[in-house]
Amino acid sequence: MTDSNQSVPFTGDALTALLPPGIRLLGLGEPTHGVEAFLDLRNELFRHLAEHEGYRSIAIESDCLAAVHADAYVTGGAGTLDDAMSRGFSHGLGESDANRELLRWMRAHNEERPPHERLRFYGADGPLEITGPAAPRPALTAPHDYLAAHLDLPWSRETLDDLLGPDERWTSPAALMDPSQSIGRGPEARELRLIADDLRALLAGHAPHLTAATSADAWWHADLHARTAAELLRYHAGMADPTPARLGALMCLRDVMMAGNLDAIVRREARRGPTLVFAHNRHLQRDESRWQFAGQSLRWWSAGAIAGTHLGDRYAFAAMTFGSRGSDVPRPGTLEGFLSASPHDRAVIDPGRLAAGLDRELTLRVPADHTYFSLDPETIGQVDAIVFVRDI
CATH class of the missing domain: 3.40.1660.10 (EreA-like (biosynthetic domain))
Known part of the structure; x- marks a missing residue:
């Protein structure tokens, strides 16, 4: 005993x-x-x-981009708890009573505290549901638009939209078990991976100017999206892997993310x-x-x-x-x-x-x-x- x-x-x-x-x-x-x-x-x-x-912070196994909505709520932003629960979680975690209580308590805890002492909420996971990875559009267009407001970029939103195509091409449930159904290694996906890499480099190289022109938080969120875009595109490439190593590689890529x-x-x-x-x-x-x-x-x-x-x-x-x-x-x-x-x-x-x-x-x-x-x-x-x- x-x-x-x-x-x-x-x-x-x-x-x-x-x-x-x-x-x-x-x-x-x-x-x-x-x-x-x-x-x-x-x-x-x-x-x-x-x-x-x-x-001063907690991260859970949930979509890092969705968690931005939950964090905005607990740090005193507009919107209701119901909205934060529906938009701020992945994997059905927004239906949990304990997660609801966590956000409610964090917001109440933060109400009488200055910004530097407020609790923050994060998602540790990528935009990956059980049926497969999300389309990369939100992750890719957010840093593009942030940078385009301050720099001359070699790509337009129209270029990104043409390369991305319909989101349904990226989220086909059939690709979960059949790599031939994934477009993650097609020419458009390869071009988007290069763009995502360049977006992160631009964010890093112009960080002093960008944080001064916007804010440290705005830059961090743009970098979060750019990092997620690059890793999500890498995961989509893994989905298209036809070799027996595919499943093990996907497990590795998720934890790297x-x-x-x-x-x-x-x-x-x-x-x-x-x-x-x-x-x-x-x-x-x-x-x-x-x-x-x-x-x-x-x-x-x-x-x-x-x-x-x-x-x-x-x-x-x-x-x-x-x-x-x-x-x-x-x-x-x-x-x-x-x-x-x-x-x-x-x-x-x-x-x-x-x-x-x-x-x-x-x-x-x-x-x-x-x-x-x-x-x-x-x-x-x-x-x-x-x-x-x-x-x-």
């Missing part, structure tokens, strides 16, 4: 006590999506971090405070991510692993896992079965003390319905804290 040195009731203080000093990015991972208990726990932790640990977003967020927030990022454990873990899918063994490095390479000990990772979900009860020899002996319904576990106190080897839990990934006992040494929820 886990003793008091290994397992304590979940609180923000209990979790942060296990983290190294100087954190700039804290990853809180969940083992599966769609469980409000995990999001409620995330909200509780973020409130603690904002009120007691100096955190997420890592780029996290890097930009950390740099933007450098003078304000650390950031909490909430996503699936597979996107935040330090060890190599693995997935058996469609008869293939996929392996890639997560956004957290990539960010951790850059940040070193300024990145920390807390992994969540759970015990029972209905009839799915973990076996005694698994990590989750072992943790279920904890006296706490929600617990924080020190992985180092847990490993030192084990008197037997634990096995990997095999999910009953394959909708989640269990925590691998062999990798807990690369986790700074484990958060365990007994029942979901």
Whole structure:
């Protein structure tokens, strides 16, 4: 059984006590999506971090461009909470009560604070839905229009529109499993990738003038769109890959996109405070991510692993896992079965003390319905804290 040195009731203080000093990015991972208990726990932790640990931002596994609408709401912009929920999330996350409560609380928290102390909301993911990537038009035209207001550009909006064509060409559901249905490697897509690269170079090269003429925030949002356009076009090219490596490459490209977003967020927030990022454990873990899918063994490095390479000990990772979900009860020899002996319904576990106190080897839990990934006992040494929820 886990003793008091290994397992304590979940609180923000209990979790942060296990983290190294100087954190700039804290990853809180969940083992599966769609469980409000995990999001409620995330909200509780973020409130603690904002009120007691100096955190000023949160990023979640949602579209980085859509999140601009949610951030505008929480920082005091016009519009309703309903509008922020419908426009500010991807993957159906706008339907979550816990996400609604997060935005409501963040706006209330910000109302009596000056701009430099207000909490910000970010999306860590790209514009990627389950059915496939979005069309690149919004991501590409936003930085073009921003630059065109201040510089003479070699391309017009009409040129971009001609190259882009109808959005339906980019978003065909058939391309998800059939690379021949993707236009991501056609001549127009190749030309657009060059333009996206040049837009980012122009934004960087003229940053002093552009930020003075507009604002640092306006420049940041233009760069966000330009970065997303380049990465989205790269993902579309991956969709058109006819080789067996296609699926693994797409997993890698998605996490590279997420890592780029996290890097930009950390740099933007450098003078304000650390950031909490909430996503699936597979996107935040330090060890190599693995997935058996469609008869293939996929392996890639997560956004957290990539960010951790850059940040070193300024990145920390807390992994969540759970015990029972209905009839799915973990076996005694698994990590989750072992943790279920904890006296706490929600617990924080020190992985180092847990490993030192084990008197037997634990096995990997095999999910009953394959909708989640269990925590691998062999990798807990690369986790700074484990958060365990007994029942979901």
